[in-house]
Amino acid sequence: MHVIPDKMKTYFRYLPYSDVDVLWQLYATTVGIVNIQKGEPYPFKADEQPPAYTCDWSTGRVLSEFQFVYITEGVGRFRSFQGDFTVSAGTVLLLVPGERHWYQPDKDTGWTEYWLGFNGECAEKWLERSFIERDNPLYHIGISQSVIALFEKAIHYAMQEPVCMQQMIASLVPQILARLQGSRKNIGKEKEYDSLLDQARSVxxxxxxxxxxxxAITKALNVNYHTLRDYFNEHTGLSPYQYFLQMKINKAKELLFQKDLSVKEVSFKLAFDNPYYFSRFFKKKTGVSPSKWNGAHVKNDLDLWSEENEP
Known part of the structure; x- marks a missing residue:
């Protein structure tokens, strides 16, 4: 199934795989993104999904595969044999085969979720060796642009269907898992730097x-710039200035996709010095000029950034 979304807010596909793909020992089964608005029914488009994938709160669901589910906006609930948990933006669910689970967004907030399903002998070995933890399925990683970019790459590959699509999508699975392992911590026990990063992103x-x-930024955060820069470098790999510029590029993508503003107008709206500099900078970071941006490009991976001069 291949649903082309409105403004890239909903897309999902159940992926074909061959005996050869299985021999690679890691293959993808499904990928998608959905934006559930406040008050909208859930599961979304239940009549368009295979019954085995529908997660109804009244019955729950048991998968025959592994899945990452990343909540990037909103609040909801997750239930499994471990208990009943509140799920907020920045949480990843790592679901394993054979375990009944339930999850849904809060009707008062809705949520945005990305997911990527996978299977194979590699995944089974990760579970056996506790790289995937059956008893600890929730990871709170915050809003990670690098992780979002990995999910968006998977969506991009599923839409474009390049040669060796299965292997290209499957190669993203260990990258996501590595980021989850690196960010492992107990839910609800926020560390100081997480709070600082969240506040900085808000500013x-x-x-x-x-x-x-x-x-103005350090005053709003009540922290000196040296401390702020160290936290960003350690936990995002970028300086605050680089991160801020990436947020501007992501905002530019949204504005350009809406097609209400010209490239020149977007440039000035986002306070770039001039349209020429904006166009060069946009192309450097996305690989395509702003005039050719069509919303199908999803290359906003912060890991692709090179060092920039800071003010």
Whole structure:
């Protein structure tokens, strides 16, 4: 099944795989993104999904595969034999075969979820060796642009169907798992840097249409720039300035896709010095010029960034 979304807010596909794909010992089964608005029914498009994939709160679901489910907006609930948990934006569910589970967004908030299903001998060995933990399926990683980019790459491959699509999507699975392992911590026990990063992202979002102002940002966060820079470098691999610019590029993608503004208007709206610099910078970071951006490109991986000069 292949559903082309409205503004890339909903897309899902159940992926074909061959005996040869299985011999690779790791293959993808499904990939998608869905944006459930406040009050919308869930499961979404239940009549368009195979019954085995429908996660109804009244009955739950038992999969015959592994799945990552990443909640990037909203709040909801997750239930398994381990208990009943509140799930918030920044949480990844790592579901394993044979375990009944339930999850759904809160009707008052809705949520956005990405998912990637996979299977194979590699995944079974990861479970056997506790790289995937059956008894500890929740990971709180925050809003990670690098992880979002991996899910979006999987969606991009599923849409474009390149040669060796299965292997290209499957190669993203250990990358996501590695990021989960690196971010493992107990849910509800927030560390200081997580709070600082969340606050910084909020400040950046509020100032997305103005230039980067070190003094104003550090004042709003009540922290010196050296501390802020160290936290960002350690936990995102970027400086605050680089991260802020990436947020501007992501906002530019949204504005360009809506087609309400010209490239020049987007440039000035986001406080770039001039349209020429904006166009060069946009192409450098996305691989395509803003005039050719059509929303199908999903290359916003923060890992692709090179060092930039800071103000």
């Amino acid at each position: 950046f979002e509020k100032n997305i249409y103005v230039k980067f102002d070190v003094e």
